[in-house]
Amino acid sequence: MTTITPAQPPDDKLPDNFDPFEHLQKIYIPQHNALVKRYFADLGDDWKPNIASSRSALRVACTMVDNDNQLMMNLRHHLLFDLLGYGKKDLGIFYGIPAESFQESVDGRPQVFLYFSQDSASVSEGEKKVEAEYSFRLMNETPATMTPVKAIALAKDIKQQFISGGQGVVFTKGKNIYKYYHEEHGYRLQVYGNTEVDTQDIITRLLKCQDILYDENRLVVSTPKKASITNQTATQLVYGKQKKKPRYRPVANVRFRYAYMYLRGNERPIYLVDATGRHHEALV
Incomplete structure (x- = not known):
């Protein structure tokens, strides 16, 4: 089996102290936070972190910061995209046919x-x-x-x-x-x-x-005539x-x-x- 190795950029294109994770953070965090800002647009453009209301508390939890590690970034992403449903917002309604x-x-x-x-x-x-x-x-x-x-x-x-x-x-x-x-x-x-x-x-x-x-x-x-079943116990x-x-x-x-x-x-x-x-x- 032939193994295909992804092409790597020439060494002279990257600084000696290049940190891939730090570079990813610098690119990823602003993109993610732009979506957070859009999702919480009802709270205004200028804001300071606070947890005074449920919406502002959610915004703080979703917003990534520079000192986040990979786990924190994953959790914030999961909260916004999966639990709050941002990743589903542009999906069409499915009728069974297009x-x-x-x-x-x-x-x-x-x-x-x-x-x-x-x-x-x-x-x-x-x-x-x-x-x-x-x-x-x-x-x-x-x-x-x-x-x-x-x-x-x-x-x-x-x-x-x-x-x-x-x-x-x-x-x-x-x-x-x-x-x-x-x-x-x-x-x-x-x-x-x-x-x-x-x-x-x-x-x-x-x-x-x-x-x-x-x-x-x-x-x-x-x-x-059949009675409503709200709490089902039968299996x-x-x-x-x-x-x-x-x-x-x-x-x-x-x-x-x-x-x-x-x-x-x-x-x-x-x-x-x-x-x-x-x-x-x-x-x-």
């Missing part, structure tokens, strides 16, 4: 998505967060007529409906299915809720994003190992996190509102 093909399968009207998830503190050990995502279409717009000005106005309406006291509003997800169709206005909602009152509140907020009134005659409720044999059975429509509070819009012809989602601090490019 996004462009998905958009071609519908009429091309802009589609707005609102994402909800359970607070980490309320997730039982060994379970995944309960999530929810609902969407509607802007039937009076097309990719050609949609503009940044209109998007900002929509973002402000979503913020008004789904942000309260600086946090996303909460609703209780459950086993019952509440369908609300108003296709002329772009709504085909299917909400898993716990009570009709709670679910009606969320549906009404979604409608108000386009200044549309709630019509109780359009609501169809499906209540399964099943999977590939030679005992694993927990899937939960059945668990009851859990989910909080609004962010909203984004897809336009046909636009490769990346347009983030409208963000209550997580992860999407610095969000319009609101």
Whole structure:
């Protein structure tokens, strides 16, 4: 087997006291910290390290300094890119088919998505967060007529409906299915809720994003006989190992996190509102 040795720069191109790790730090740290600055842009450009708030404490933890060793650099990188999700921020939403093909399968009207998830503190050990995502279409717009000005106005309406006291509003997800169709206005909602009152509140907020009134005659409720399973204890044999059975429509509070819009012809989602601090490019 032939061994290929990477080409090394001539010795006379490097100083006698050249330290590869120190050189890497000088190149890497400014690049990494530039991403940290962008991610925490909401805290301002001029800042001194402080841990007075959770956001500023995270920024201090992510920021690399000259005397960091390799372990510290790795930990700071892992915190920013993996735990806080910066490395995933530009990934497209996966539909099972390419996004462009998905958009071609519908009429091309802009589609707005609102994402909800359970607070980490309320997730039982060994379970995944309960999530929810609902969407509607802007039937009076097309990719050609949609503009940044209109998007900002929509973002402000979503913020008004789904942000309260600086946090996303909460609703209780459950086993019952509440369908609300108003296709002329772009709504085909299917909400898993716990009570009709709670679910009606969320549906009404979604409608108000386009200044549309709630019509109780359009609501169809499906209540399964099977009981909801929130805390699963039963197991099943999977590939030679005992694993927990899937939960059945668990009851859990989910909080609004962010909203984004897809336009046909636009490769990346347009983030409208963000209550997580992860999407610095969000319009609101």
